[in-house]
Amino acid sequence: MNFDLTDEQLMIIATARQIGERFGTEYWRVKDAAKEYPFECWQAICDAGLTGAMLPEEYGGAGLGLVDMALMIEELCKAGAGATLAQMFMLNPVFGGVAINKYGSPSMKREWLPKLCSGEMTFCMALTEPDAGTNSLSLKTTARRNGPVWRINGQKIWITGVPQSEKMLVVTRTTPEAEAPRKTFGITLFMIDTKRTGLSHTPIEKLGTNTLPSSSVFFDDVEAHEDEVIGTIDGGWEQLLDVLNTERVVTTAGLVGAGYLGISLAVNYAKERKVFNGKPIGSYQGVQFPLAQHWAEIEAARLLNLKAASNFDNGLPFGSESNAAKLIASQAASAVIERAMQVMGGMGYAKEFHVERLWRDARLFRFAPVSEEMILNFIAMNNLGLPRSY
Structure with missing residues (x-):
């Protein structure tokens, strides 16, 4: 096993360290006290090309791997941010980038991934529910086909970064649990606009991670289109x-x-x-x-x-x-x-x-x-x- 880092990885670490030190402990203390989203820090990370580390070069990424991303996150968090900065990588390169790059349509990749890399577009994911936390298969948020569109109804809780996001990865049930095949479980993922009619959210007061808000999210006949499906209908698990x-x-x-x-x-x-x-x-x-x-x-x-x-x-x-x-x-x-x-x-x-x-x-x-x-x-x-x- 080779534990040596490549020259490229050492450069990534050095870049992350510079950004982390630029937005050090005092920056995060002020942001935490004001409960403000760290826009400036995230944009600097995007401008340095770190956001798209795992995404293909044709979409503005660097074509690197998860090891490279882990190394940069360590350095950014070590320099002053602490653990909460990693959540921004969950929201964007993971919930947005991994989902779209692996399972999105060609048009999604062409239109959204470059904006993710540049910082023009931010993401969140709506999974957890009041009665379905760890047991995600018990989720009750439904998507029902209504002619050419789907209608999403239900509630999610503890959803991070909702007010600042443009897109939301919504985990829904499209086949009742009792009727769904054991292999696919009747789960479908949609990537929809956060600011869409019928979608509302309220903040949750909490102990920490104040720079990234957490929300309860409500879906009341929210419209989703066929071209917003991530992956396959009923195969989203x-x-x-x-x-x-x-x-x-x-x-x-x-x-x-x-x-x-x-x-x-x-x-x-x-x-x-x-x-x-x-x-x-x-x-x-x-x-x-x-x-x-x-x-x-x-x-x-x-x-x-x-x-x-x-x-x-x-x-x-x-x-x-x-x-x-x-x-x-x-x-x-x-x-x-x-x-x-x-x-x-x-x-x-x-x-x-x-x-x-x-x-x-x-x-x-x-x-x-x-x-x-x-x-x-x-x-x-x-x-x-x-x-x-x-």
Whole structure:
């Protein structure tokens, strides 16, 4: 196995680092406090050509792989953003880019992918429902054919980035669950305009990730057209899994970056802070050992995540690696950011020292986009061969 990075990957990392440092911790502190979408940062990422890393060159992309995207997300998040910036890659290169590039029509690719790469068009995905969170197959949002069009009715919840998006990937049921074949499950994906008659949304007040709003979304006879179908009618389940499995790698890359940032903030503080005998608190093993432990955990999650991304790029199964990496990264990032707050004492509770924002944001990823418990279920069944427990 070769762990060396190519010259191109080193250049990608350097570019991401420059952008990340340009929009550092203070930028994200201000945006978080104002609950403002980070338009300037995202446009800079698009202008640098990072958004379309995984998309074909003919549509404005770079024709690279998931490993390259994971590396750039790590660096961007490590420089100041923390875990929440990874969500913007979920919304656009994954929910928009992966879905359209793999399953969209030729006209979708020609018209929308260049705009995704340039930042002219942004995306979101409507999957989760009030009564269908982890169990996506129980979704109740329906799309029913009505002459030449489809009519979408239902409700979604915890949908990220809705007000700022132009397009929404909507996961619907087009055949009742009891009648749907076991292989296809009667699920269909549509890519529709967010600002469409009958589609409304309301914000959800939440603990963190304030730069990206979360919304409840309501569909009241929303019109969808045949040329807005992503993939095949009733065959959207496997297509959805392709999108969601890629999302795991992106999430983990953001958590790895956030973990490294938390360690950096704690270490810098511990080197400067002196108490009692005039020695920096970083010289005490009680401060050193927890940070060292969490560094090892973050590093392990990073390597496992890059293996998952490499498997994806080479057409190999990557579910076990991506799920396990996300499990370790979410726990380690939350733990090390909590530890950073403890190292700083009262100052760790102050917004100007940034770790409280990282702490609020990272906590989300213990249960999203997939919970620890469901990952453990997956590992128990698929890697240990144990019987299904739910």
